[in-house]
Amino acid sequence: MATNVFDVLEERGFIQQTTNTEKIKELLGSESVTFYIGFDPTADSLHVGHYLQLVVMAHMQQHGHKPIVLLGGGTTMVGDPTGKTDMRKMMTKETIAENAECFKKQISNFVDFDEDKATMVNNADWLLKLNYIDFLRDIGVHFSVNRMLTAECFKSRLEGKGLTFIEFNYMLMQSYDFLVLNQEKNCKLQLGGDDQWSNIIYGIDLIRRKTGEEAYGMTFTLLTNSEGKKMGKTEKGAVWLDPEKTTPYEFYQYWRNVEDTDVARCLALLTFLPMDQVAELGRLQGAEINKAKAVLAYEVTKLVHGEAEASKAQDAAAVLFGGGSSAANTSKSEARRAVEQGGVLVNDIKVIDVHAVVTKTDLNDGSMMLQRGKKSYCRIVAI
Numbered sequence: 001m002a003t004n005v006f007d008v009l010e011e012r013g014f015i016q017q018t019t020n021t022e023k024i025k026e027l028l029g030s031e032s033v034t035f036y037i038g039f040d041p042t043a044d045s046l047h048v049g050h051y052l053q054l055v056v057m058a059h060m061q062q063h064g065h066k067p068i069v070l071l072g073g074g075t076t077m078v079g080d081p082t083g084k085t086d087m088r089k090m091m092t093k094e095t096i097a098e099n100a101e102c103f104k105k106q107i108s109n110f111v112d113f114d115e116d117k118a119t120m121v122n123n124a125d126w127l128l129k130l131n132y133i134d135f136l137r138d139i140g141v142h143f144s145v146n147r148m149l150t151a152e153c154f155k156s157r158l159e160g161k162g163l164t165f166i167e168f169n170y171m172l173m174q175s176y177d178f179l180v181l182n183q184e185k186n187c188k189l190q191l192g193g194d195d196q197w198s199n200i201i202y203g204i205d206l207i208r209r210k211t212g213e214e215a216y217g218m219t220f221t222l223l224t225n226s227e228g229k230k231m232g233k234t235e236k237g238a239v240w241l242d243p244e245k246t247t248p249y250e251f252y253q254y255w256r257n258v259e260d261t262d263v264a265r266c267l268a269l270l271t272f273l274p275m276d277q278v279a280e281l282g283r284l285q286g287a288e289i290n291k292a293k294a295v296l297a298y299e300v301t302k303l304v305h306g307e308a309e310a311s312k313a314q315d316a317a318a319v320l321f322g323g324g325s326s327a328a329n330t331s332k333s334e335a336r337r338a339v340e341q342g343g344v345l346v347n348d349i350k351v352i353d354v355h356a357v358v359t360k361t362d363l364n365d366g367s368m369m370l371q372r373g374k375k376s377y378c379r380i381v382a383i
Contacts, residue, residue, distance in 0.1 A: 004029040005063035011275055012268040014056060014220045016194040019204060024216050027188065033065045035189035036181055038123075038174065039107070040072035040080060041099035042091070045242035046106050048232030048254075049193075051304070052223050052269060054110040056191060059272075061111060061118060068187055069107055069120040071100045074127025075174060080199075081157050081167040096124075106241050109304075119185065123177050139176055142209045143202070151198035171202055178203030182215055194219040223269070226261040241304050248305040252313035255297035263292045271299040345371040 006025040009015050018024050027033050037053050039046070046054075057067045076096045100122060111118045148154060148171060157163040178200075181187035190200050200217035207215045223231045232239045239254050240246040246254075258266060264282025267273060273281075273295075281292035294314070302310035344351040347368055 003063070005060055005065065008059055008063070009056065009220075013265060014052075014269065015218065016221050017197055017217075017219045019201060019217045023214075024189065024218060027216070028063075028065065033189055034068060034185055034187045035060060035065060035191055036068035036070050036178075036185075036187050037191045038070040038072055038075070038177065039103055040076045041096055041103050042076055042079075044099050044102045045240045045245050046103060047238040047240050049223060049230070049238075051241065051300075052220065053191070053193065054107065055270060055272075056220055057118075058110050060191075067111055067118040068181060068185055069111060069118065070177060070181070071103055071120065071122040071124075073097065073100050073122040073124030075123055075170060075177070077124075077128075078166055078170050078173060080170050080174075081153060081163060093124075102242070121181070121185075123173075123180075126180055127173055127176070135172075135176075139172055139179075139206070142206055143172060143175075148202075151202075153195070153198045171199055174199045175203040175206040178215065179206050179210060182207050182213070183211070187215075189216045189218065191218050191220065193222050195222060221269070225259060226265075231258075231262075231266075243305060243309070248301055248309040249313045249316055251304065252297045252301045252310065252317065255300050256293050256317060258293065258296070260289045263289060263296060267292070267296050267299075271296065271303070273299060345369075 004025060006015075006028045037057060039050060039053070057069070061067055073093075073096055076091060076099075077093070079090075104120060107120070113120065148168070149158065151171070153171070154163055154168070157167075178187070178190050190203060192200060197217075197219050200219065204215045204217055207213055225231055234250075234254065238246075239251065243251075255266065255270075264278060267278045267281060268275065271278075281295060284292050294317075297317075298310050298314050301313055342350055342352070348371070
């Protein structure tokens, strides 16, 4: 008997809220369910917060369900107020379209779109064509302002700096997305982070009011540490999936350095390792927990950047922090090319000789900075 993906997601710690647990579980266990997750292209790359949703889609697809990836080319014009203290910066259609193209490429690494196994749509295709008066009469009439003001996504803003009217429309637009996908793609289920709960349930309510049909929603835990703070942030900013914005080595090191208490949860949520292996790694204590962190870093980097880049990052970390030498055998020719191309600097001075030797005289206050290209840095400290 095939495993129900609901049980998989529940066991791994994803599920936060559902609109009808028994019915959703029954659907997922008895038929191929078309579901959707939305991504607003507010930047030119997905980040770690999005990654959790990509893993969910992969689990769902592996169990025979059909993902619809919704790119928010229309909703991004307005901006989701959820979790924001200020209104999002207004973006042009051109920038949003460019960002959406970047999202497409990254999402395709996780979701199989061959042979109609998944669909990617852009809500700009229907939202930007709407007539405002018609939309208000057809859709807006079904929304109670009093009820909307009780939603968590609005309450925090109303208690703080206030909410603009343009943002107030976001909930109507996302709800309309679900209605469109329900009618045109037979989409029965919307998934998202737990911060999207209010938007999801209003979409379900709109479908019921307009069609009389039942639709469902399920939200997932946000990627937070044991203290409840969102993960995926560094001193430089967000941890991006684009290797030009966050290098594979930086990405690897982020996961290698998570807190001990977060390792097991991250392994369950962010990798596809069997849960018995996750439990075994999670039981490691003291210095042994570093083995689990190394597995986490390698597995997540492999999923995002590929096995070759994950191995390079693992080898580089072994050389820098563990006294290993495997990277030396694989990267000599690459290092030579970098020097010959003028891409290696020591203390901001370009290295032009591939046979140059770094000595103690190159130390500044007991350390030196090695740089390769624009974004790869390594500080060497004398001990």
